[in-house]
């Protein structure tokens with residue numbers, strides 16, 4: 001695995017300082033998205049927070065009134081407790097309402113969070129589909145995707161933290177108003193005690209983000225090691241080859257390095273954080289002593305003492321919460337920026353005005369001097385390929401491993417664009433067609449087809465998912481590919497859950513999976529059928545049956561088959577022999593056998609193996 005050296009803490013810290021606050025710019029867009037998720041829940045949450053925000057000062061104020069009233073009543077000969085009980089009733093009411101509102105806030109936070117995280121996961125899935133294979137294979141793009149995907153729950157926390165911040169500002173405002181009214185000097189003391197700890201929090205949170213960011217590739221590697229080390233798909237090999245120690249050691253080394261770097265940061269942050277916190281506690285007691293002196297000298301009442309010391313303490317906690325939340329918000333919004341960056345990745349779409357795709361293929365494909373190399377690799381995989389596939393022709397591609405057969409198919413399907421040369425369909429360059437519409441004309445099965453751990457029905461219907469409930473069509477496709485033999489032996493028939501990941505799942509053999517996947521190509525009346533080594537796992541009889549059917553069923557249709565089995569290949573109308581990215585030969589089986597070249601050599605080699 002290619003490793004980029006993760007940046008040191010120092011290197012990253014420099015960047016971190018500039019990151020931290022500018023990232024807050026993403027918040028308006030974030031709140032717009034949340035608002036769209038559920039305006040009703042959002043308004044309920046917001047109003048509940050506004051009301052809760054003034055409850056601390058209200059409680060303290062009523063507390064002050066109660067104490068002053070108690071002291072007053074004690075000093076009176078004829079006591080009248082009506083006023084006192086009214087105050088107690090008001091305090092009780094505020095406490096109950098505040099508690100109910102807090103529960104409402106938690107409830108709506110959770111609900112909005114769930115909705116938002118579902119919506120953003122769906123956005124990521126949709127965006128991933130818009131990107132080209134080339135973009136997805138690029139490690140930098142992949143890292144972006146990884147960061148966007150990882151922080152889903154973080155984004156939910158960010159929402160409630162940002163809203164708490166607004167709530168906090170109102171609480172702080174009301175508490176400050178109380179302090180200013182009685183003792184403005186206390187405010188200066190308060191600010192002085194808070195600022196150092198805020199700077200500390202801000203500094204370390206941006207460091208932490210920077211380190212996490214520079215380690216994205218390594219964290220991806222850690223995930224991968226976790227996957228291969230603890231997974232039913234890899235268990236067979238891991239046990240057989242005794243790889244556990246190797247994988248665990250590799251994991252330990254990498255995770256250990258990451259742990260160390262994080263530990264250093266956390267330690268420094270805690271040490272400085274504790275020091276600055278002591279400063280805060282000292283300032284609180286300073287203020288307390290100051291107020292006590294004022295009470296003793298008769299400038300303040302006992303009720304005012306409890307109000308002021310309570311306000312000061314709450315204010316300090318609120319401010320500390322405000323500042324640490326502020327840094328947490330700026331840290332999370334850095335991840336949020338990653339998410340938006342991912343959503344904003346430009347989708348490479350060449351044309352907006354497309355040429356209509358011919359309703360019926362008349363001439364076929366022409367591959368004209370096509371060159372191609374994968375991005376990020378110096379290797380030229382296709383080196384000036386030219387040939388034609390006539391409409392209705394059954395063409396086979398053969399050649400040794402790595403010759404470029406699958407790559408050629410991927411270019412015909414427009415997963416990649418040729419670096420030079422062109423591919424024409426009925427004389428029109430295929431890049432002029434709408435990509436999605438163009439691909440709809442193909443029924444394709446790749447050698448590395450995906451085994452969806454869904455039902456058998458879904459595994460076939462993915463070839464044309466709009467027909468998921470079209471039983472006759474699914475059964476027909478299964479008959480054509482011999483997947484009906486698989487359906488027959490399943491307890492739940494076509495609705496059998498496949499794979500071992502979910503309950504009642506049934507694993508299939510390699511050949512059974514291949515028959516099921518092959519049925520996908522028959523799920524639509526495609527103009528062109530492409531089978532990239534579709535029968536490698538089938539037994540000899542099954543392969544013969546599959547191809548016999550294929551030839552009959554695709555009469556008049558254009559098709560391309562890639563296979564290493566020459567008994568299959570010889571059934572094609574014409575055979576293209578690729579050698580090291582160039583066309584070595586092209587012709588019918590008989591034509592190619594009449595020349596002592598690569599095809600004849602490979603055919604005879606395989607035939608000899610069967611004798």
Ligand SMILES: Nc1ncnc2c1ncn2[C@@H]1O[C@H](COP(=O)(O)OP(=O)(O)OP(=O)(O)O)[C@@H](O)[C@H]1O
Pocket residue numbers: 137374377381399400401402403404405406407408
């Ligand atoms: N996504 C990719 N990125 C970079 N290089 C790739 C990619 N896919 C294939 N290659 C390279 O392109 C070359 C041709 O691969 P391709 O899959 O087209 O060969 P093939 O003829 O289909 O081989 P096989 O018979 O083994 O399936 C190989 O050298 C391979 O390493």
